[in-house]
Amino acid sequence: MKVGIIGIGHGKFGNRSDATVQELAFEPFKEAIEDANNLRREDIEALIVGSVPEYHMQRSLPGVVAEYVGMNPKSTWLTEAACASGSAAIRTAYMAIKSGLHDIVAVIGVQKMRELSTEEILALMGRVGDVQWESIFGTTFPGYYALYANRHMYEFGTTKEQMALVAVKNHFYGAMNPYAFFQKEVTKERVLSSEDVASPVNVFDCCANADGAACVIMTNEKLAKKFNDTPIWFEGLGAASAQMSLLRRPNLVEIPSAVEAAKQAYAQARIKPSNIQVADVHDCFTIAEIMAYENLGFCPRGKGGKFIEEKQSYIGGKTPVNVDGGLKAKGHPVGATGVSMTTEIVKQLKGDAGKRQIPGAEIGLTHNVGGIGQYTFVHILRR
Amino acid sequence: MPFKYFGKINFTPYTKVDKFSDYLQKGKLMGTQCKKCGERYFPPRADCLKCMDDTFEWIEYSGKGKLHSFTKIFAAPKGFEDIAPYILGIVNLEEGGRLISWIGDIPENEIEIDMKVKVVPRIFEEIPEIKLYYTIEKP
Numbered sequence A: 001m002k003v004g005i006i007g008i009g010h011g012k013f014g015n016r017s018d019a020t021v022q023e024l025a026f027e028p029f030k031e032a033i034e035d036a037n038n039l040r041r042e043d044i045e046a047l048i049v050g051s052v053p054e055y056h057m058q059r060s061l062p063g064v065v066a067e068y069v070g071m072n073p074k075s076t077w078l079t080e081a082a083c084a085s086g087s088a089a090i091r092t093a094y095m096a097i098k099s100g101l102h103d104i105v106a107v108i109g110v111q112k113m114r115e116l117s118t119e120e121i122l123a124l125m126g127r128v129g130d131v132q133w134e135s136i137f138g139t140t141f142p143g144y145y146a147l148y149a150n151r152h153m154y155e156f157g158t159t160k161e162q163m164a165l166v167a168v169k170n171h172f173y174g175a176m177n178p179y180a181f182f183q184k185e186v187t188k189e190r191v192l193s194s195e196d197v198a199s200p201v202n203v204f205d206c207c208a209n210a211d212g213a214a215c216v217i218m219t220n221e222k223l224a225k226k227f228n229d230t231p232i233w234f235e236g237l238g239a240a241s242a243q244m245s246l247l248r249r250p251n252l253v254e255i256p257s258a259v260e261a262a263k264q265a266y267a268q269a270r271i272k273p274s275n276i277q278v279a280d281v282h283d284c285f286t287i288a289e290i291m292a293y294e295n296l297g298f299c300p301r302g303k304g305g306k307f308i309e310e311k312q313s314y315i316g317g318k319t320p321v322n323v324d325g326g327l328k329a330k331g332h333p334v335g336a337t338g339v340s341m342t343t344e345i346v347k348q349l350k351g352d353a354g355k356r357q358i359p360g361a362e363i364g365l366t367h368n369v370g371g372i373g374q375y376t377f378v379h380i381l382r383r
Numbered sequence B: 001m002p003f004k005y006f007g008k009i010n011f012t013p014y015t016k017v018d019k020f021s022d023y024l025q026k027g028k029l030m031g032t033q034c035k036k037c038g039e040r041y042f043p044p045r046a047d048c049l050k051c052m053d054d055t056f057e058w059i060e061y062s063g064k065g066k067l068h069s070f071t072k073i074f075a076a077p078k079g080f081e082d083i084a085p086y087i088l089g090i091v092n093l094e095e096g097g098r099l100i101s102w103i104g105d106i107p108e109n110e111i112e113i114d115m116k117v118k119v120v121p122r123i124f125e126e127i128p129e130i131k132l133y134y135t136i137e138k139p
């Protein structure tokens, strides 16, 4: 039996020093219940929270979220896979429904990244790689992607200009997304002249830490039509892991977990990369989006730079990517990101994306990467 | 020499491969080799990834290798602000395995991917507590 989405909700991403984590979680949860037809909160049997706990002052997040959104005494738990925690939660909900354990499950991805001081965040980020052999040399998150970028440039001739064009595209679409952190266009020159972070990665090649929450409500084929005239179905799910340490990866020009997860998802959905009409990919850095084009098979390996240069990832191109602004313009509240991607694809497949609508889109994909590629989840959705 | 002396800041003072820092202090770059199947590891591992055997011996690495990629870090994490900006490199070692470290004596404009390099054991002289590390140098 198929599993589908019957309700979505999305809170404002950005600097949300006006709200606690549970207050952030409430916003999309309420919206998602209202998005479904005649769904009562009591109908939901479980609440799965996707989040990275280290960022919050509040320990054991699902407890406080479940209480605040009014889910007690229903079961609730956390899934964590770094920046892919939201998609991990969705995969867990899929399992729960598929197994018959629960019929209706809500997934909330939520993160408040600005509770900690800058020093505390920098210390946390410094330990994103292998702490025994890498972090002791002062590695950073952008630094890891910079190592990918330099190698990618060396092997395939990818350029800084091509990387900058990813930021230009994502800000172009982000300017049309009311939920985005940055609703403003940027020029290629502005990206290239922005401050150095870890060469060749500049500030405008990086997504921003943000606060925010998103929600999807899922159910089985039998119940879906009761709550939504056009449920959006999960057609393929892929998930894979890769070495924590870059030192044990086969190469530095692809994310092996993404390649594997994509393969699984395409096989289950029985489609090819060229069938994808809209995709939300994990552009934590501009080079990450270029590698995503390749790892998902939208273009051959090494041709990701050309793909953006030829505007193939714009609406009207071969495969429109991140037309909601991506992590780059929306901001990246780590636990919320995978769920946010899913809400965008649902909107696109229902024809509800407004100015950003891809005409007639019926098949979409999300690609959510955790850490520096340790985890990847790829989901294929269909109208 | 406890493992806590390895690195400018050490996050894992205890490990089954803590002899690594003893050797490093003596100027030796050591990896491990599985006693059962012979697989070699750098960074060292106590437990074999391939055959899951948990017996190993230490083997010396020449430090020779090729620079696989590099980056200049401007925004440094806590505890590394005082040495920023610094250049990090990844080296593919001749005997297999990889490491990440700071680039030492190679002038910035001479750094090139796939260039031949040598990894050299070092001691932080400006830090009173013993701090061991290694740098990437010209061969």
Ligand SMILES: [Zn+2]
Binding pocket: B034, B035, B036, B037, B038, B039, B048, B049, B050, B051, B052, B053
């Ligand atoms: Zn072995």
